[in-house]
Amino acid sequence: MxxxxxxxxxxxxxxxxxxxxxxxxxxxxxxxxxxxxxxxxxxxxxxxxxxxxxxxxxxxxxxxxxxxxxxxxxxxxxxxxxxxxxxxxxxxxxxxxxxxxxxxxxVPLLQLPPLHLAILVAKDSPLLIDCPPAKYGGISTAHSSIDAAISKLRMSAYMWQAATAEDFRQKGLGRRSFRLDEEWMTNTTMRMAHQQTPGDSTLMRAAAKIHIIRSEKSVAEIRNADVAQQNSNGRNRDALHQYFEAALRKTGGPFESKCRPVVAGLILDAHYSAEKSMILGHAALGCHKPDGISLGIFGSHLTYSWPRFLEEVPACLTDMTLTGDTVGNDNGECDTMRGACFVGQGAFLHEVGHAFGADHTTGIMARGYSKSWAMNFVDHRTNDKVFNDSKWDLRDVLQFKMLPHFALPGDRPVDKNFKNASVNIEVDLENFVESEGTLKDSALHEDILKISCAAGIAQIKIKSGSEEPQTMFMDDTWRGDCPAVSINLTQHKVDRTKPLEMIALGMNGKQRVVKDAWILLQQRPYVLIPGSSVVLRKKSVKSDEFCEGVDYTSWAMLLNHRGKDGKLHRATSIDLRVGCTMDGAVVNYADGQEENCGPTRENGSDGDHHFGGHASESHDLPAGETITKVLVCRHSRGWGSLAGIRMFLSNGDRWGYLNNNEDSGDSDSETEDNEDEEEEEDTEEEGLNGDNTGVVTLMPEDNEVIVGFYGHSEPRSGYTYEFGILTAPKALELPDVVYDLPELRNIA
The missing domain is CATH 2.60.40 (Immunoglobulin-like)
Structure with missing residues (x-):
């Protein structure tokens, strides 16, 4: 072997x-x-x-x-x-x-499932592949016969295997790779096998087996323009993958679905048609089927540029000879022999990656091979000033690592809990809460996030604004054994005025992305103001059906905001949007701007989000007046979200609709006389003491004032699932930086 x-x-x-x-x-x-x-x-x-x-x-x-x-x-x-x-x-x-x-x-691990290598041959195939004059095409079959194609596919598979093993090693995951199904045969991986005399048995040894798969399709059917993947007008551009898979099934043996084979399939009869300026009989497609045949396919139209044996590898990877006009220039990157080799071997491995379950990530799975494939195998001046992007993404190798094909002695068993473990990024308050449930003083001056995954943490990336991301790798003793990591953003001195993207990767390849961690920090019962001792406190009401982990739209806003002119403008009115449920609210400012208490965009589009609500009510905020309390009805009334909202001003004014009477839609009508209003308010307050009205009152402490709101809403409908108040000490002028914090802005 x-x-x-x-x-x-x-x-x-x-x-x-x-x-x-x-x-x-x-x-x-x-x-x-x-x-x-x-x-x-x-x-x-x-x-x-x-x-x-x-x-x-x-x-x-x-x-x-x-x-x-x-x-x-x-x-x-x-x-x-x-x-x-x-x-x-x-x-x-x-x-x-x-x-x-x-x-x-x-020590070969023969007990592991292999990667199978197969060549699909049309029923009337001439058994030749494209070969340009620079490779003596038309004169010699050295690079164009089916024997040459077999040798080239075998050599490429060993190169794939070696590159993958080294990539795993460099990522600290051990020297692991897929094995190849091997058989006793003439060893074509050495030059001597191509120069041997007939009957010479001295060159026999174990080498990768190439399965020749006869198709029921003719050359004409395989080269039909309608099934050519690169034909934008083709009517069935996935057909070649179907042809190949059907032929494998008919062959049986290791290609039965119950065997769950992973196959790299070369289409022998691919051909560049100069007349049509199109590569026919070719498709770069890969599909992973855990309970069936996982197949990655590629045409043979670039195979002429691949090495047949080990001694040819350096030359093929550094050959700057032009390929000419008789062969296809796949994706415009194959005008030299080495370029054709890069794309042919690299793109085929890309499809094999799909067969093993990889998505379109980075590196090999994002065409990273087209400029730097040779850097995995040779050091040469043609590689100068090129970054080696022909690597697997860390997500891909972590997912490969869970497959039996990539196992190593000593690996821990991979169970469902490990495979399915999710990655979580959340505010870390665990070490900052006293036994009575109150926050330690130290918590009021720290921005700490907790990243956790039951499968272990593999990598964490932090990206502030447009800066390059900072990658945090765990060392070899930590990686895989650490289910949770806390990151103190305060100690890292990250700019709070720029969005902070966090990407966390678990050892099972699962990934969690938070576009702006500052928004995530809204989970805390306070907001830290950088460069000051000021802390904004938070109180909120969540609906009965609020569910942690659901992808709600998180929002926040202040009753003063910085306008486009750079000046601060106060809120002049608030429109509480209520209908059958609590749609949301809209705050209007003195400069004509408005800010939603909820999503800013309509269903993820560029259009502004507009709230509904037949019982909506708007009220002015006179200068000098403050909001003294907010009543929220948490009963979902079958909608899942909060039911209604009412606000009170320091001058006694109040407005809004609570929706707290399930038997009548007008129990909170403001047309009632004063006696009825007082009785209703008493009922609302009783809801705080266990009454089934479900009404909760949010009020600042005696020495505080409401300065803003925050919450969570359903991203499509905009319905409010959490509504809260932000409070600050009375008579305190908030630092200027407050109005630039992303976690406190939601301007439409």
Whole structure:
């Protein structure tokens, strides 16, 4: 059995490299196939590293060579089961400059399910693939025959495997990758197998099996423009995936749904039609089916550019030869041989990623391979000034890690609780509440969020405004074993006037995104004012059917706001919107602006949200008057939201509709005489003492005044599920920064 492998050697052979000037770097292996050496930097320099491998039985592989670039080098190594002795030799100016040796023990885990490799062949296929003149297409079948396609797919799969294993290792998750289904055969992963004489059995060994799958479809049917994925006018652009899956099912064996196979499928009869300027017989599609066939497919139209064997890898990844006009320039990124190789191998792996369950995230799953695929395998001047984005997103590898294909000895069992554990981001008050339920003084000066996931925390990112996100990785001893993390935003000195996006990732690949953590901090019973000792306190009423965890629209506003002119303007009136339920409220300001107590936009569109409510009532707020109390009916009346609201001013005025009498819709009518009003108010107050009216009174403390409101509303209807008051000390002029805090603004 053979596997392309690159990762850390055993502890006894690991070598550490200290930071020293690059021109004096010794020839070392910093991580298997990643190395450093002296930077020769001579014109026309032909220095290189050769790699020789011998297995536990003393069988040697052919020596292969890898380029150097500015004192760095990379290589791929084929490992055999058991102990492998690997000798790396540095060659310079025609001689040997240095060498180093290591021993790596490779133990294949044959009990794990493999990635299957398959080639779909039309029933009347000519068994040839596209090949440009620069690859001797039309003269030689070296790069265009079905045998060449088999060798190229096999070599690509080993490269996928190696790149994935190294990516896992770099992310601190161990050297893990999918295994390949292997069989005893001629070893085409080495050049000698392509030069052997018939009947030569010395080159036999275990190598990745390629299943040839005969389709019931003809070449004409596969190349029908209507099923070509890149044909915007095609009527059935998913058909090729269906053709491939049907052919796999008919083949049976490991491709039965009950076997739950994961398959990388190459469509042999893909072809670029110069007449139509279209790649026919090609689709880049992948689908994960936990209880069926998970299949990622790709056409063979770029396969000519792939390496057939290990010795061809550096050349194929650095070949700047133009591909010409006879082959397709897929996505405009395949005008050179290496570009065609990048897109062909990388995009195919992208579809295999879908087959393993990955979504469109970043890196490989966002076309990150098209510019930097070679950087996973070789160090070369053609890679200069390129960022390596041909990596898996951390979410993807965490999800892969839960599949049996990626298991390693010592892994903990993956159960439903681990898979389904959600990631939560919430205000952390647990360590700041006294036994009586009151806040410690220290809590009034800290912005602390708690990130938790029963599966463990893998990564946390914080992004303030338009700045680059700060990534917080847990160290190896913490990652996976830490179900909760608290972040003190006060200590991080994050700008409170800019939106703060937080992205938390669990060890099961589940992700939680909070667009603005300052809005999340509205969960606290207070609001901290940065740079001052001022604290705004909060009191609220929630409806009977308010449900934690539901994605409500969170909002807040102040009775003074900063207008477009930069000046402060007071609220001049409040319109309480009530009908069969509490729709919301609208605050109008002296500068003509208005602010919703609820959603600002209509159903997520760009249009302003307008509240309904047949019993709505608006009232002016005279200068110098304050709101003394707010009555809210929490009974949902079958709507789920709060039922109604009434407000009172310091001059005795009151307005609004409570909706608290289920038998009559007009029990709160303001047309009643004063005696009836007093009786009604008494009834409302009795609701605070356990009466079934469900009316709750929100009032500031004796030394405080209401300065604003906050709450939660249903994002589509706008119905209010929580309504609260913000209070501040009387006669206190609020600091200017208050009016710029995102958590206290909701201007429509």
């Amino acid at each position: 053979a596997r392309l492998s690159f990762g850390t050697a055993s502890d006894t052979t690991k070598q550490y490299v200290h930071t020293i000037p690059i021109e004096k770097k010794p020839f070392t292996v910093t991580n298997l196939v990643h190395g450093e050496c002296q930077d020769f930097d001579y014109p026309g320099d032909t220095s290189y590293v050769s790699v020789a491998t011998t297995d536990i039985l003393g069988q040697s592989q052919p020596v292969h060579h890898w380029p150097l670039n500015e004192g760095h080098w990379k290589s791929l190594v084929m490992l055999s089961p058991g102990f492998n002795t690997i000798v790396f030799t540095l060659h310079h100016c025609g001689g040997v400059s240095d060498s180093t040796q290591m021993t790596v023990n490779y």
